[in-house]
Amino acid sequence: MLLPAEFASLFPAESASLLAGGVAAGLVAGTATCTAVQGGLLMGLADGRHGRDPALVGWFLVGRLASYTVVGALLGLLGSAVSLPPQARAVLLVAAGLMVVVFAVRLMRRRPAGCAKAQPAAPRRYKAPLLGAATILVPCGVTLGMEMIAISSGSPVAGAAVMAGFVAGTAPAFALLGYVLRRVSRTGLARLAGVVAIAAGLWTVGAGVNLGGWIHVPEAPAASGPGERSVTVWATREGYRPAMVTARAGVPVEVIFKLVDQGCTGTVSIGGRDVALPATVRLPPQRPGSLRYVCGMGMYTGLINFV
Incomplete structure (x- = not known):
């Protein structure tokens, strides 16, 4: 059993402040951007009968916490050597956007709960934590800022603390989104939700294409006068x-x-x-x-x- 002094040596004051800062960043800045970019992966939990289990949203958040904490520790230990370059993130954004579109189409094709045929009740519980863990591959802008802090910390404990705190700060928004998706998936509103999700997925694909620089940008017109240093x-x-x-x-x-x-x-x-x-x-x-x-x-x- 760790004594308070021993625990403090493993979790120094700097890590505690980074944990608090991560929570604050998640609550204030990360809620809107991360749910917009990563929330589409929750659509996969609304597919099929097992998607009605509220515990799956919890498992989604557990998977997200685990992946962010591990990556934060690696970034703190190894620095920028383990961070993804922009081109790799662009590919992942495109893949994630296409995945959201597939989830949305499957949701739209489902019948409302009252007229749905009986389905096997065997839930694939591993799907929820895997989807949650996969959100680390589709970082929002604030996530990238937290990763930069983890890299600069130079400590696996501090890096894990800031990333875990960030996940904790965004957890309420993801839990609310998961609740809404579960309720909508049982009604005729699933088609409307699917249309919105398809638009979000295509938006994510477009963001990935833009990040990768695969959109042709015309040359800017020459400016008059000398440029600045x-x-x-x-x-x-x-x-x-x-x-x-x-x-x-x-x-x-x-x-x-x-x-x-x-x-x-x-x-x-x-x-x-x-x-x-x-x-x-x-x-x-x-x-x-x-x-x-x-x-x-x-x-x-x-x-x-x-x-």
């Missing part, structure tokens, strides 16, 4: 302001990202790497043309026009 971009909830800036080609350039609001724009993917904001990104000399950057969720895009 240092430009400032403000990250807001509605995107990056200004969305297009002009910088000088052929010389090193500093891009100063200032954070206005917590959200998906708090992490930016630029030059093939993720950067947690606020930050100053120093770019090597660039050729004339446009450099595209995007938020960690693939939702908002900005352009740097080098002239």
